[in-house]
Amino acid sequence: MRLRGLVTAALFGSLLTGVTAGLSAPASADTGVAHYSSQIKNDGTDVYYPAAATGELPVALMLQGAQVHRMHYARYAQEIASHGFIVVVPNHKRLLFFDNDYYASQSQPAEAISWMGAENANASSPLKGRIDTDTLVLLGHSFGGATGLSVAESTCVTPFCTSLTYTMPSQVKAGSFFGTNNKLPGIGVFPEVDNLVPVQLVQGTADGVALPADAETTYGKIKDDPRQIVRLSGANHYGITDAQNPAGADPDANAQTISQTQSIETAARWAARFLKAALGDAAAANYVWSTGDASDPLVTVTGAQ
Structure with missing residues (x-):
């Protein structure tokens, strides 16, 4: 096993695994989503947004899974963006113990907020004047989702926090995390999640x-409402990446029993609507809290408003 695989398995168990601005052609003809490359602090970043949308749009920050390159989230990011979000997917590379690779950090929301202000004022950006600089929501996969849970608690948690203290920025409004739990490796303890914002697990x-x-145990530890867990039937750990077992990441030996297209679209739809509901969208709230579970054969949902 490679060194980083040893580090991943030994230290973090199930928590792990997980430029110049220039407008390009739409990333997806079906979703009407456009894409360009940018940079958040030192991280090369993909930006996806609904090309035809008007007015200011909230930003969704994708916190990548351990050792998963940002390019593997393209389809998921497009789907989220099609629901009315600007989705930013940075490649956050840092040294974690002895491994220098892609590992999300609690510093990223503040860095994304700084980018939001600068990009909104940038005359050469396709998003000039279109960013709601007061609103950031979080997406996360595996290690990135666990990072997001720590952000939602406004608590400095090792190995996600790279400073001595941590305060969640006020712009962070909600989070949706895929393939995520907060089990402490080695001792099997699940700490309480004293969340300050709505949290969804997919x-x-x-x-x-x-x-x-x-994930079920972690959901039971989330203290504050709104909270929700969406169980996606047949999806495995890489249900939101463009393809199964992306290069560089530790693989999931379990096969999916649904298509990648189904798992990406379903996970993105539930995440986007939960986040929109948290931002006050009544139709999205009706879907995630009332009608969506019965109408979607791939999911079962538990939640509390």
């Missing part, structure tokens, strides 16, 4: 890396 029932039972 969990594949076939996940062989971040186990479904651990």
